[in-house]
Amino acid sequence: xxxxxxxxxxxxxxxxxxxxxxxxxxxxxxxxxxxxxxxxxxxxxxxxxxxxxxxxxxxxxxxxxxxxxxxxxxxxxxxxxxxxxxxxxxxxxxxxxxxxxxxxxxxxxxxxxxxxxxxxxxxxxxxxxxxxxxxxxxxxxxxxxxxxxxxxxxxxxxxxxxxxxxxxxxxxxxxxxxxxxxxxxxxxxxxxxxxxxxxxxxxxxxxxxxxxxxxxxxxxxxxxxxxxxxxxxxxxxxxxxxxxxxxxxxxxxxxxxxxxxxxxxxxxxxxxxxxxxxxxxxxxxxxxxxxxxxxxxxxxxxxxxxxxxxxxxxxxxxxxxxxxxxxxxxxxxxxxxxxxxxxxxxxxxxxxxxxxxxxxxxxxxxxxxxxxxxxxxxxxxxxxxxxxxxxxxxxxxxxxxxxxx
Ligand code: HEM
Numbered sequence: 173x174x175x176x177x178x179x180x181x182x183x184x185x186x187x188x189x190x191x192x193x194x195x196x197x198x199x200x201x202x203x204x205x206x207x208x209x210x211x212x213x214x215x216x217x218x219x220x221x222x223x224x225x226x227x228x229x230x231x232x233x234x235x236x237x238x239x240x241x242x243x244x245x246x247x248x249x250x251x252x253x254x255x256x257x258x259x260x261x262x263x264x265x266x267x268x269x270x271x272x273x274x275x276x277x278x279x280x281x282x283x284x285x286x287x288x289x290x291x292x293x294x295x296x297x298x299x300x301x302x303x304x305x306x307x308x309x310x311x312x313x314x315x316x317x318x319x320x321x322x323x324x325x326x327x328x329x330x331x332x333x334x335x336x337x338x339x340x341x342x343x344x345x346x347x348x349x350x351x352x353x354x355x356x357x358x359x360x361x362x363x364x365x366x367x368x369x370x371x372x373x374x375x376x377x378x379x380x381x382x383x384x385x386x387x388x389x390x391x392x393x394x395x396x397x398x399x400x401x402x403x404x405x406x407x408x409x410x411x412x413x414x415x416x417x418x419x420x421x422x423x424x425x426x427x428x429x430x431x432x433x434x435x436x437x438x439x440x441x442x443x444x445x446x447x448x449x450x451x452x453x454x455x456x457x458x459x460x461x462x463x464x465x466x467x468x469x470x471x472x473x474x475x476x477x478x479x480x481x482x483x484x485x486x487x488x489x490x491x492x493x494x495x496x497x498x499x500x501x502x503x504x505x506x507x508x509x510x511x512x513x514x515x516x517x518x519x520x521x522x523x524x525x526x527x528x529x530x531x532x533x534x535x536x537x538x539x540x541x542x543x544x545x546x547x548x549x550x551x552x553x554x555x556x557x558x559x560x561x562x563x564x565x566x567x568x569x570x571x572x573x574x575x576x577x
Contacts, residue, residue: 182479186214186223191255191463193563196432196556197425199459199496199505203228207493211477215488217463220253224467224486225479228493230500230517232477236468236489238522243270246469252486255463256566258358265407267466271523277404278527280394281412284333284387285527290534292385293332298538300328305542313576314553317427321539322420322573329535330416334409335375335386344368348414352566365410372409373402387412415528418460419535421562421569425458426451426536427543428559428570429507431552439509441544450509451536456495456516457507461567464488466524491517549577 187209189202206213207228215226227236236242248268262268266277283289301321308320323345331341350356350364372388379392391405430437440447467486474481481487495516496504519526526532543550552559553576560571 184210184213186216189215189217189463191218193561194459194462194568195561196559197429197457197459197568199492200462203463203490203493207496212479212481215253217253217255219255219257221251222253222486224253224488225476225481226464227476227487227489228497229477230494230497233489233491233494233517234521236476236487237517237520237524239474240271241471241474242468242487243471244268244274244466244468244524245270246471246484247467247486250469250486252467252469254467258361262407264401264404266411267524274523277400277408278523280400280405281387281390281408281527284385284390285530287530289385290333290530293329294534294538296332297325297329297535298542300332301325301538301542305546309547314574315576317543317573317575318420318424318570319572321543322423322427323417325539326417326419326423326535329419329531330413333387333416333531334413335379335384335388336413340371343371344413345417347371348417351414352417368410368413369406372406372413376402376405376409412527415526416531418528418567419532421565421567422455422458422460422532423536423539424569424573425460426454426540427573428556429454429458430544431550431573431575432556433507434551436507436509437544440540441548444541444545446509447540448533448537449512449514451533451540452514452516453507453509453511455518455533455536456501456511456514458518459492459568460518461492462565464490465566491520547575547577550575551577 187206194200206215206226211229211232213226214223216223227233245268248263266274269277304321304325308315327341327345331344336344347364347368351361353361375388376392376395379389380396382389382392388409391409394400395402395405440450467488470481470483470485470487472483495518498504519529553574559573562569562571
C-alpha cells in the first residue's frame, strides 16, 4: 500500500484562530489568510478540544454542506473545537439532526417560510414598521436606529409569523437576549431557554387541531398527526424564535454599510427597482458571524479537494469565505449592485440551510424602503469609528447605530 505517501495524507499545520472583535464590517484577516493557505486547512478555535478541518472554497463548501457523509448528530458526542464558550446542545434540536428525521421536522414548518408563506405577513410587517418609523420621526434626531427600529421590528415580525400574541413580544425578546448572552454564565441562559420552551409547549399544545398558517399552528398540527414529537416541536419553535432576531444584527451591518458609503444609499434612493438585488449583494458581502458555526463529523473517510478527511474528524465550512471566492464572484471584496447572477450562500446550503432566508430578505427590503424613502436625509450622527460593535459575539452587528437627519 502506498497510501501513506499519497498527497491526500499530507496534513497542514493546525492554525490557532483567536477570533478578536473586528471593527465595522471588516472581513476577518485570519479567515482571509486561511483562504489563501489552501482549500482545506486545520484550525483550533478558542473553546472545545483539539482541531477541526476548515473548508473555504465555494464549491467545496457546498459539497460538504450537502454531503450525507458529513453528519450533525455525531457532533453531540464530541467537544469539537469551537467559538461558543457554552455548548449545551439539546438532543433532537434541528441543528443536530440528520436526514431523514431532520427532513420531517423541517417539513412541518416549511409552508410558513416559503416566498408565499412570508408574503402572508408582509402587510402586517409593513404596518408595524410604519408605526416604528412614525415614532422615530416624532422623537426627532438624533436617535439610535438599532434600539428604535432594527431591534423591535424583527421581533414583531417573527412573533407574527410564529403566532405569538403582541403582548408576549417583550418576554420573547428578554428570553432571546438571555439565551444568546455569554455574560451570565450557564445557569441564566439555561433557565431562559426552559421558560421559553414552557411557553411554546403551552401554545403548541393548544393548537394540536389547528388549521392556522402560523408556525405554532403548523407545529401543533404536525404533533397532532404524530409526525413529530412535542419535544421536537418545542425545540424548533425556540430556535426559530431566537433565529428571528438575527435580522437585527444583519440589518445593523447593512445600514452601517449604507451610512458609511453614502453613494450606495444614493443609488438605492434613485433606483428603487434594484433594491432586492442590492440586498442580496449586501447579504453576500456582510460578514454575518464571527469565525464558524456548527461543525459536521465525517461518518466515513472522504476526500475533499485532494485532502483525505478521516471518519470521525470534525469539519467546518465557512459560508463567509465561500461568498468571497474569486473563482465565483469577480472582485469579491467589492459591493456591486449589478452583480448577476449572485449565487451567494449567506443563508447556508444543503439540508441545514437557513429556514429564515425569505423572511430576512422581506424584512430587509421593507426596512430599506421605509428608511431610505421616509428619512431621506438620514446619516450617521458620529464618525464611523465611533459606532461600536457587539463584543465577544457569535453574530456580528452594531451595538447602537446613532443617526441624525
Ligand atoms: C441556520 C444565516 C436569519 C433561523 C442558518 C445558517 C446560516 C444562517 C448561515 C446555517 C446553515 C448551516 O448550518 O449549514 C442567517 C442570516 C440571517 C438569518 C444571514 C439574517 C439575515 C434567520 C431567521 C430565522 C433563522 C430570520 C428564523 C425565522 C435559523 C435556524 C437555523 C438557521 C432555525 C438552523 C437550521 C437547521 O439546522 O436546519 N441561518 N439566518 N435565521 N437559521 Fe438563519
